[in-house]
Amino acid sequence: MTSDIVVTDRLTKRYGEHAAVDAVSLTVRAGEVYGFLGPNGAGKTTTLRMLTGLVRPTSGTATLFGCAPGDGAVAARTGVLIEGPGFFPYLSGRDNLRVLSRCRRLQDDAVESALHRVGLRHRGHDRFRTYSLGMKQRLGVAAALLGEPDLLILDEPTNGLDPAGMAEMRELIVELADSGHSVMLSSHMLSEVQEICDRVGVISRGELIAQSTVAELRGGTSLLVRADPRERAAAVLAELLGRDVVDTVGDALAVAVSPELAPKVARVLVDAGIDLYELSRRERSLEDVFFAMTSDSNPGDRTASNEPRRMS
Structure with a gap:
């Protein structure tokens, strides 16, 4: 049975009348990569700061490994990178990590291992102030990796990285999860x-509006049909398959049926004298789902649950 290592129950943070985080209940399971998504200002960083004991919640609770955020036992098992990493600018990257490792009573070989894992070993002797934004971000991830923590909480870990650096960070996160670490990012x-997350939570205007696997949020595969006349094609397919599975998407039709029915769909349209220009598989990306869930909707109409919100 999979255990939950991070649990929040109606976690809330208010600043005056403004609810930065409003009754968020989420779980992160052992060994998974959990993606925490939301527009700017949605409450992501405030939630992460409450999980690490940097911000005190107004109400609600949070536990990590069964203990309260900020507990010494939790800190020993958690690596954190939230917002921009802070280091001594006049020290080298390696010496900055040595300062942190000695505070945690770790050996210097932990520093070399962390530098190697983020691709900074050859630049470890350079002063932090000479680092690019991407290199500073890598060093922040290296600091989070010191001591091989069971849980990593990473706020925008690919910020400032070039495409190659992003690919390397993806590989590192997958490698960490495969080796038994849990990652919340x-x-x-x-x-x-x-590509890399097992489950995601979506927060908007402080409220958790969905929590599910990536596959469940994206929904099943459907068919994209471009035909002329489109209205006649929609009527024919609705009669064949049911009105609830046919929807208009731009100048095409989205048909929510298995791709295995593509030959049948093609035959019925051609037999009806309809010109068929395109018949292809249609899969919604996570980006499509995210924008559909977070744009131009009333937060009061949203309900956080373990099931994805149904969208047309």
Whole structure:
């Protein structure tokens, strides 16, 4: 049975009348990569700061490994990178990590291992102030990796990285999960989240509006049909398959049926004298789902649950 190592129950943070985080209940399971998604200002970083004991919640609770955030036992098992990494600018990257490792009573070989894993070993002797934004971000991830923590909480870990660096960070996160670590990360790179995360939570205006696997959020595969006349094609397919599975998407039709029915769909349209220009598989990306869930909707109409919100 999979255990939950991070659990929040109606976790809330208010600043005056403004609810930055509003009754968020989420879980992160052992050994998974959990993507925490939301627009700017949605409450992602505030939630992560509450999980690490940096911000005190107004109400609700959070536990990590069964203990309260900030507990010494939790800190020993958790690596954190939230917002921009802070280091001594006049020290080298290696010496900055040595300061941190000695505070945690770790050996210097932990520093070399962390530098190697983020691709900075050959630049470890350079002063931090000479690092690019991407290198600073890598060093922040290296600091989070010190001591081989069971849980990593990473806020935008690919920020400032070039495409090659992003690919390397993806590989590192997958490697960490494969070796038994749990990773909770926030990211604006939805294509990356889709590729590496097991489950995601979506927060908007402080409320958790969905929590599910990536596959469940994206929904099943459907068919994309471009035909002329489109209205006649929609009527024919609705009669064949049911009105609830045919929807208009731009100048085409989205048909929510298995791709195995593609030959049958093609035959019925051609037999009806309809010109068929395209018949292809249609899969919604996580980005499509994210924008559909977070744009132009009333937060009061949203309900957080373990099931994805149904969208047309």
